[in-house]
Amino acid sequence: AQKITQTQPGMFVQEKEAVTLDCTYDTSDQSYGLFWYKQPSSGEMIFLIYQGSYDEQNATEGRYSLNFQKARKSANLVISASQLGDSAMYFCAMRQKGTYKYIFGTGTRLKVLA
Amino acid sequence: ETGVTQTPRHLVMGMTNKKSLKCEQHLGHNAMYWYKQSAKKPLELMFVYNFKEQTENNSVPSRFSPECPNSSHLFLHLHTLQPEDSALYLCASSPGPGDRGLSSNQPQHFGDGTRLSIL
Numbered sequence: 315a316q317k318i319t320q321t322q323p324g325m326f327v328q329e330k331e332a333v334t335l336d337c338t339y340d341t342s343d344q345s346y347g348l349f350w351y352k353q354p355s356s357g358e359m360i361f362l363i364y365q366g367s368y369d370e371q372n373a374t375e376g377r378y379s380l381n382f383q384k385a386r387k388s389a390n391l392v393i394s395a396s397q398l399g400d401s402a403m404y405f406c407a408m409r410q411k412g413t414y415k416y417i418f419g420t421g422t423r424l425k426v427l428a
Numbered sequence: 429e430t431g432v433t434q435t436p437r438h439l440v441m442g443m444t445n446k447k448s449l450k451c452e453q454h455l456g457h458n459a460m461y462w463y464k465q466s467a468k469k470p471l472e473l474m475f476v477y478n479f480k481e482q483t484e485n486n487s488v489p490s491r492f493s494p495e496c497p498n499s500s501h502l503f504l505h506l507h508t509l510q511p512e513d514s515a516l517y518l519c520a521s522s523p524g525p526g527d528r529g530l531s532s533n534q535p536q537h538f539g540d541g542t543r544l545s546i547l
Contacts (some may be wrong), residue, residue, distance in 0.1 A: 347533045357516055359538035366533050405471070409534075414459055414483055414524070416536055418471040 318406050320419035322323045327396045328427050334381070335391040335422045337406030345411035348389040350380065353403040353421070362404075365389055396426045431455045434519050434539035441509065442547050449504040449542050451519030456522075458524030460502040461536065462494060464515040477502060480526045509546045516541045 317340040327333035339348065350362045365373045365380045373380040381390040393400055406419040431450040432453045439449050453460065462474040476484035477496040491513075502519055520536040 347536050351535075351538075357518075357541040357543065359520070359536075360519060361535040362535065364533055364535055407536075414461075414476045414478060414522075415473065416461075416522075420470045 316343075316408060316410065316417045318417050318419035320406055320422050322421045323410045323419070323420075324425070326425050326427055327393075329393055329417055331426065332392060332394045333396055335393070335404050335406075335424065336343060337389045337391065337419060339387050339406075339408050339417075341387075341408065341410065343410050347409045347411075348380070348382070348414070349405060349407045349409070349414065350389075350391045351405045352400075355402070359405070363391070387421065393424075398426050398428060400424060400428045431465050432519060432521055432537050432539040434517075434542050436542060437540060438543045438545075440545045440547060441471075441506070445509075445511055445520055446505070446507040448506065449517055449519075449544075451504075451539055453500055453502075453519075453521040453537070455521055457497055457521035459522045459536070460496060460499070461520040461522075462502065463518040463520065465518060465541075466512075467515075471518070474504075489499050490517040495544075509544075514544055514546045516543050 316404050319338045346367045348365045352360045363373050363375045363378045365382045367400045379392045403421045403423050405421045407416045409416045437452045459478045461476050463473045473495045474488045480496045486540050495503040518541045519539040522536045523534045
């Protein structure tokens with residue numbers, strides 16, 4: 315069965331510092347996609363970054379980068395130069411090729427300190 | 429603008445009321461989803477529609493009744509809800525699987541959610 319595990323319920327980071335949010339996944343399929351979403355307190359889920367299982371390079375989108383280690387089945391999100399507006403819940407998700415289903419982790423609540 | 433619009437943003441209703449949540453997407457996607465997000469619980473997939481056909485019903489109680497009249501609109505009809513149904517209800521859309529085994533690289537796009545409170 316497919317599963318996403320986020321082991322950090324909450325994290326703190328000082329403004330302007332970098333932070334890593336952990337995500338491990340479990341799947342027996344070879345082709346899948348990994349996603350990170352941000353959910354501010356207002357509720358909307360905002361897509362941040364995507365990593366394909368066959369991508370050899372780690373994905374980057376501005377201050378977001380994904381540390382993809384396929385053998386370890388981990389897809390950690392790295393946020394560089396944290397800002398106060400980065401305080402939110404962060405969800406890791408996976409979609410397998412050929413399906414409609416996205417599997418979500420339980421999320422990590424990030425608090426950026428001034 | 430998110431491309432996926434949900435109304436209302438907030439809803440308070442009694443257990444005997446009937447109400448509907450609406451979701452509309454302007455992204456040309458084929459698949460639409462309803463999720464329930466309760467406090468301190470993972471996101472729960474409720475229903476999936478592709479080209480107006482329901483492809484997933486995740487053992488959702490019959491007091492939740494989805495309707496998908498076309499690929500752009502999705503409703504969730506609510507009746508005789510329970511207090512434990514109070515939650516944030518999120519609608520999402522994505523490109524469908526396609527006819528070649530589906531690329532997995534398409535993210536879902538979410539609406540802002542409806543925060544539902546049952547009295």
